[in-house]
Amino acid sequence: MNRTTTFNRSNHFRWTALSLAALLSACANLAPDYQRPAAPVPEAWPVTATATVAGETAAAADLDWQDFVRDERLRRTIALALDNNRDLRKAVAAIEEARAAYRIEAAAQWPSVTASAGQSVTRTTGRATTSGPSTIARSYSADVGVSAFELDFFGRVANLKESALQSFLETEEARRNTAIVLVAEVASAWLATSADRAQLALARETLASERRTYEMTQQRRALGADSSLAVAQAQTSVEAARRDVASFETQVQQDINALTLLVGASVPEAWLPQASDGAATAADTTLVVGVPEGLPSSLLQNRPDVLAAERALRASNADIGVARAALYPSIKLTGAAGMASISLGDLFLGGLWSFAPTISLPIFDGGASRAGVEQATAANAIQLATYEKTVQTAFREVADALAARATFTERLAAQAALVDASGRAYTLAEASWKGGASSYLEVLVAQRALYASQQTLITLRQAEQANRVTLFKVLGGGWKDGEGERAAG
Numbered sequence: 318m319n320r321t322t323t324f325n326r327s328n329h330f331r332w333t334a335l336s337l338a339a340l341l342s343a344c345a346n347l348a349p350d351y352q353r354p355a356a357p358v359p360e361a362w363p364v365t366a367t368a369t370v371a372g373e374t375a376a377a378a379d380l381d382w383q384d385f386v387r388d389e390r391l392r393r394t395i396a397l398a399l400d401n402n403r404d405l406r407k408a409v410a411a412i413e414e415a416r417a418a419y420r421i422e423a424a425a426q427w428p429s430v431t432a433s434a435g436q437s438v439t440r441t442t443g444r445a446t447t448s449g450p451s452t453i454a455r456s457y458s459a460d461v462g463v464s465a466f467e468l469d470f471f472g473r474v475a476n477l478k479e480s481a482l483q484s485f486l487e488t489e490e491a492r493r494n495t496a497i498v499l500v501a502e503v504a505s506a507w508l509a510t511s512a513d514r515a516q517l518a519l520a521r522e523t524l525a526s527e528r529r530t531y532e533m534t535q536q537r538r539a540l541g542a543d544s545s546l547a548v549a550q551a552q553t554s555v556e557a558a559r560r561d562v563a564s565f566e567t568q569v570q571q572d573i574n575a576l577t578l579l580v581g582a583s584v585p586e587a588w589l590p591q592a593s594d595g596a597a598t599a600a601d602t603t604l605v606v607g608v609p610e611g612l613p614s615s616l617l618q619n620r621p622d623v624l625a626a627e628r629a630l631r632a633s634n635a636d637i638g639v640a641r642a643a644l645y646p647s648i649k650l651t652g653a654a655g656m657a658s659i660s661l662g663d664l665f666l667g668g669l670w671s672f673a674p675t676i677s678l679p680i681f682d683g684g685a686s687r688a689g690v691e692q693a694t695a696a697n698a699i700q701l702a703t704y705e706k707t708v709q710t711a712f713r714e715v716a717d718a719l720a721a722r723a724t725f726t727e728r729l730a731a732q733a734a735l736v737d738a739s740g741r742a743y744t745l746a747e748a749s750w751k752g753g754a755s756s757y758l759e760v761l762v763a764q765r766a767l768y769a770s771q772q773t774l775i776t777l778r779q780a781e782q783a784n785r786v787t788l789f790k791v792l793g794g795g796w797k798d799g800e801g802e803r804a805a806g
Contacts, residue, residue: 346472347645348479348638351631357705358614358712362719382500385789390588391507394580398503401581405499408492418481473642479635487628494621497794503579504786510572511590512779516772517565518592523768524558530747530764531555534757547757554761558768617711620793626700626707633697640693643686646678714791718784725781732774739767 386392399405439453469475534551537543576584617623651674679686746763749755 345470346475346638347641348472348476348635351634353627354630354701354704356614356617356708358617358709360614362614362716382497382789382794386504388594390590391504394507394576394584394588395500395503397582397584398499398580399496402499402579403581405492405495408488408495412485412488412492414488416485418484470648471642471645472638473647476635476638476642480632480639483628483632483635487625487632490621490625490628493794494625497621497790499579500794501786501790503576505783506572506576506579507590508779508782508786510569510576511592511594512775513565513568513572514590514592515594515775517562517569519768519771519775520558520561520565524555524562527551527554527558527764530760542753543757550757550761554764614712614715616792617708617715620711620791623704623707623711626704630697630700630704633693633700637690637693637697640686640689643689644679646676648674648676651675711791715788718787718791721780721784722788725777725784729774729777729781732770732777736767736770736774739763739770743767 382395383392386395531548531551531554534543534548538545538548573584573589576589743760743763743766746755746759750757750760
């Protein structure tokens with residue numbers, strides 16, 4: 318027998334083992350057939366929650382975040398957050414961990430083939446032999462073997478692989494959800510900064526106006542046109558406005574600190590919103606999210622948190638198959654083929670092989686195997702309830718956001734009209750006071766009503782913009798990769 322023939326036999330053994338593994342593995346799968354549970358929510362949103370603002374036509378679920386965000390400053394801020402946010406980095410690391418775990422389980426479906434070569438030298442003294450002189454014996458070996466490969470007759474290994482795969486995909490969805498939430502949180506923090514800067518500008522403007530009025534009141538008091546009460550009342554307005562300026566200065570700095578934490582790095586001042594952004598009208602919006610009427614609730618199946626819950630459900634379904642397989646025998650194969658000789662030159666002229674199948678049959682384990690099946694089944698029921706609750710929560714979040722969206726146009730119009738009416742009332746009251754027809758108290762009441770209505774309008778405009786951000790988040794973000802799949806980042 319020549320060397321080539323011996324190598325062919327070795328290769329033949331290896332490929333025979335691989336072929337046997339492919340033919341015998343996954344002969345049966347004891348996991349329940351998986352079917353996506355019916356969504357425990359209505360097929361459509363409540364009627365009152367389907368109204369949309371005029372001019373909104375793009376579905377949030379079909380938007381990329383860069384299309385969703387119109388303002389270049391905010392777009393750059395979000396991009397910086399996606400690169401630096403630590404929570405997102407943790408989610409990416411979790412994906413790598415889950416991917417490695419999946420590869421480990423997937424590798425168990427194939428035999429582990431190892432090759433080895435060795436030499437042994439033994440010296441025997443003359444006293445230990447009958448021939449007299451000392452002897453030195455050498456032997457050489459080379460072999461290729463398969464170690465304890467499990468024949469997956471009942472799908473145990475296949476279901477372990479499926480469970481690991483679903484866990485890996487669950488972390489992918491968790492990362493996508495983290496990215497979508499991050500975009501929404503950065504946008505919301507940016508909007509809060511914009512609104513508070515607008516409130517600060519309003520407070521400063523009001524303070525300057527009140528100081529002028531206070532000085533005028535003092536002059537009128539010196540001329541006998543006003544009383545000391547009017548001067549004191551004017552001073553209360555000045556101090557209240559001064560307090561608000563200090564309060565909003567603190568709030569703006571806290572907003573910037575919160576935004577910095579979300580982004581994971583300092584945000585350049587040029588990227589931060591200005592006071593004029595918070596005072597913009599509804600037509601001058603920087604963020605636009607529109608939802609067409611008749612949007613089906615089945616769209617919730619694309620939300621990453623819903624998909625993650627379904628992945629966990631599928632993993633638990635596979636775990637039932639693993640537990641059931643423990644009730645049945647397991648067969649493992651160990652084999653090797655190689656060559657051995659006392660002469661290195663003759664090593665490839667002779668061969669040897671070994672084959673050692675083992676079978677493990679559960680006979681009595683005190684009910685542990687059956688308890689394992691019951692435990693896996695109960696865990697699957699828990700995951701099913703978790704999935705259904707996730708869908709129901711998602712439905713409520715979208716319905717609530719749509720319900721708020723339906724009234725924003727009317728609320729903004731009413732508040733803008735209130736600001737106009739309060740402004741006219743303040744102008745008339747001030748003119749009447751200057752003409753001596755009324756007391757300063759009427760001016761004070763009108764001024765406070767105007768200030769409060771202006772503050773409310775800024776807050777309402779921020780709430781309207783924040784509602785658009787919320788809709789983008791609760792509808793799943795609309796992320797797409799190059800292959801058309803929905804993916805974050």
